[in-house]
Amino acid sequence: MVMETSKATSPYSVVSEFEGTLLKRDDPFSYFMLLSFDASGVIRFALLLFLWPVTALLNVFSYKNAALKLMIFVATAGLRESEIELVARMDALSMDTWIFFSSCKKRIVVRMPRLMVERFAKQYLIAEEVIGTELIVNRFGFVTGLLTRSLI
Template sequence: MESSTTTSYSVVSELEGTLLKTPKPFAYFMLVAFEASGLIRYTLLLFLWPIIALLDVLGYRNGSLKLMIFVATAGLRESEIESVARAVLPKFYMDDISMNAWRVFGSCEKRVVVTRMPRVMVERFAKDHLRADEVIGTEIIVNRFGYATGLIKESDVDRSVFNSVANLFTDRRPQLGLGRPVISGSQTFLSLCEVSIKKIKCYNTE
């Protein structure tokens, strides 16, 4: 994908609910579960959907995310996850792209994507198709045999993303932040940006 104009701005954009129209990553974990492992893991994740949704409603976003990651990836080789991220996920990401958000994101010179999903599931797509310079996401713990444990390194995902963005822009704040409205009391990368846009639909030029 290419943007017709380029500015010197730096931009940090959320993937879920901003660059992608879908705010929930559940469907992408379902794809990983099915493509890398088959019907049993897919069915188990589907069976757990009501619990995942309830955790979200109750405000336990980290808990629901960690549950999805564990069920979708535990016991898989890291190379199997990478293969799905390379061969399968990009098509579904592309079908879900918000063109309004892409116009803004793609027009900036330095582009950073942040996601609550594991970085391994997003990085190839973001760099190859969105021309992102950096991708910040959760990191799956892999054992010494190359198998995913299903656990992630981050305890508080939003704070980890915040710290990673802050460390990436040590000399100057990112000029533009794209993301969803901030949940009350939570700390997100948007507060680091000089300007944050939370209603990207205002950029619709069609």
């Protein structure tokens, strides 16, 4: 989390990564499990659970970005944008971090796919901006699970 003082914008500004700071755990796996179950049910949930050892090994061998991209792909591929926005919620939000985050005047959330966190961040965290990766959406409105602009 970066905190800066600026007279031009506000007394305090905060830029925070969503995972590892605003989420209770550093590993966003549980968030993706919740998203995949809510959005499409048991099959996607089971697939993500089956791939958990792979993501854990990627994290152990310092390939955290690859693990995150794999979780994003499995949790979102084939879903409509609107489905992701509707089920993207933060039951795993760290209350201590939220208290600090909400006390700042200017709030920016970064890194996670914008589509997955923007609605929640703007509505409940009152974030001014969400700067995240963009998910590719095909012409039929389905998310491919791939990223166009990667901050990961």
